[in-house]
Every structure is written in structure tokens, then in C-alpha cells.
Amino acid sequence: MKTYKFKLYKSKKNKYLHQQIHSASSIYNHCIALHKRYYRIFGKYLTQGKLKSHIAKLRKKSSYWSLLGSQATQDVIERVDRSYQQFFRYCKTRKIGTPRFKSYRKYKSFTLKQAGYKFLGVNKLKIGQKIYKYSKSREILGKVKTITIKRDGLGDIYIFLVTDFVDEEVYPLSGKSVGIDFGLKDYLITSDGDKYKSPEFFKQYLDKIQKLSKLLSSKKKGSSNRVKAKKNLIRAHKNIKNLREDYQWKLARNLLKEYDNLYFEDLYLKVMVKLWGRKISDLSHSEFLKKLEYLATKLGKFVGKIDRFYPSSKTCNICLNKIDSLPLTVREWCCLECKTVHDRDFNAAKNILRVGASTHKGESVRLLVNKSNF
Secondary structure (H helix, E strand, O other): OEEEEEEEOOOOOHHHHHHHHHHHHHHHHHHHHHHHHHHHHHOOOOOHHHHHHHHHHHHHHOOOHHHOOHHHHHHHHHHHHHHHHHHHHHOOOOOOOOOOOOOOOOOOEEEEOOOOEEEEOOOEEEEOOEEEEEEOOOOOOOOEEEEEEEEOOOOOEEEEEEEOOOOOOOOOOOOOEEEEEEOOOEEEEEOOOOEEEOOOHHHHOHHHHHHHHHHHHHOOOOOHHHHHHHHHHHHHHHHHHHHHHHHHHHHHHHHHHHOOEEEEEOOOHHHHHHHHOHHHHHHOHHHHHHHHHHHHHHHOOEEEEEOOOOOOOOEOOOOOOEOOOOOOOOOEEEOOOOOOEEEHHHHHHHHHHHHHHHOHHHOOOOOOOOHHHO
């Protein structure tokens, strides 16, 4: 499967797509209300089939709901059903709330599966009775299976095309493995000694964000000037997001080109956000790992994680001696056993590689240490 993203040209006809998104949000909220009421009265879960037949009857009486096609309406009901299934799956093991109502501003998209759309010409798409133009930046490979119409905070509308095309992108196997440690000053530190500096895009744009936020707070609520100021702020945040994602995708591909097996430490990012706040959010290590794991699965590479409580920084990668404490301010330390001076981050990356390679894909391999060398 391959997904393509294209932006629709701005047009007065786009208001019909916004109306359909609002209609989808109304149906979504009605389904949530029905689930809550049905459980309160009967103490049972409302099945997807019953919900679809009920909504189909209501659509015949409502001109507002009929703006949304039957395929898109069924997809909205399936979204609600998936949300409840996820809630039932995880409610006993973790803190997870029931699906909530969404305002029409926060509801962003609807999906067309088998019908309701048709491609015309080079860059024209017919949705319902209206024809829209989109910026076709590349050729569409494969047969289109679904189309998702989605809007962002600026009101711009994008189309996401999912096709059955199988991407045959292949990177040659290098046979190399690497341990990687996340840092604050340096984005990544590899066991080979390479360091990638933290881009910190949000920090680069911080002055601009603060100015735009101050301008927004000074505008009168409900005024057109406030709407303009809000869009300027959203546009700045969107630019930061695009820069960060571009950097992460390129870095992930460069690492996978060079290494076959990559090992990381399973960091507890929620605690790190509490300790260092905005800096961790700006680095967005978790999003980078998601991109790396996605590409690794597609390219036949392996991404592994070691236990988050393993003392990778406090353990000597030469003799495996562990020191009692290592404050974050200490960037270098000397092992009392083998007298080796370690760079904190590089030592952690070496240990991550050692532990990750010894437990590769669940295989337990005991590391042999020759004590006669020390």
C-alpha cells in the first residue's frame, strides 16, 4: 500500500467539502451519544450493524446529513466502532477514557472507499457533483482504494490517496549494526562515534512564535483581525512541523542505508517531558522512532530497543563495571576498574549496541568477558 498526499486548489467550491466535514462531525457525535444512551439503558454495547441501519434511516429525513455520501457515513460509524473496540481492549490494563464528542472545528476529515469520487483529466477529481482541482506533484502508481479529504488548521484541504501499489524500494544489506543514544545537545550519538546535532526548530522560531502569540492575545475575540492573527500563528507552527518532519525522514533513511540493525534505549518520554519540558517536545524523539520503524519494516531492516532501566551511561563498555551515580552534568568519567576514560553518550551507545545485539529479536546470547585482559 502506498499513500499520496495532494493539496486542493483554493476555490469557492471548497465550502461544500467543509460542509461535508461538518456533517461527518455531527454524525460522529450522534453515534457517540447513541452508544452512551444504549449502554446506560441496556448495559450492552451497540453493534456496528445496528448503528448503520439506524443512521441510514435518519439520513433519509435529514438534508444536512445527506450532504455526506453513504460510503463516508459508514466510515464515520466504523471510526466510532474502532474507538470503542480500542477502549474495551485496553481499559483493563491502562488508563484510557471512552471516546469523546468532537466539535466541528476539531473534526478534520471523511473517507470515501468504493464510490463517491471519480478522477477526470490530469489533476481533476469529482466528489459528489462538484469537480475540484488539486496540485499533482507526482504520478499516482497503482489502483486507488480509498480517498480521505482532510483539512488543516488554516482551512486548506488535502486529499490522501491510498493505492495498492507495492513499493519495491530496497537498500542493499551492509551487515552492520549500531547502538544509538538519544541526547539533548546532540540529537543522536552512535556507537561508531558519529554525532548528529539537535536542530531544535522550535527554538529557532521561538521569537517569532512569541510575537505572533502576543499579537493574537491582543486582538478582540470574534474579530476578523483575530482570525488573521490565529492563522499566522498556525502557519508558523506548521512550518516548524514541516522542517522537523523533513529532517527526521532524511535522517531515518540515511541511517537505514548504512546499517541493517539499529538498537535504541526504550526511553520514558513522558517523564523526560516533565524534566526538560519544551526541549524534549521540540526534539520529538518518539516521532522519529515511529518513522524509523516504519521505514525499517518496509526495507527489511531491524529496529530494537533495550530495557529503559538498563544503566547504559553508568556501565563501562570495556569491563562492564558499574558506578553508583553519574549526574547529568558529568559528561566524561573514568572507570575505577580498567581506568578507561569514557564520553558519557558514546559509552551509552556502545552499551546499547552490546545489549541489543545480545538479545536480537528475543534471542538470549550471553556475553563472554575475558577477565584476564584487565
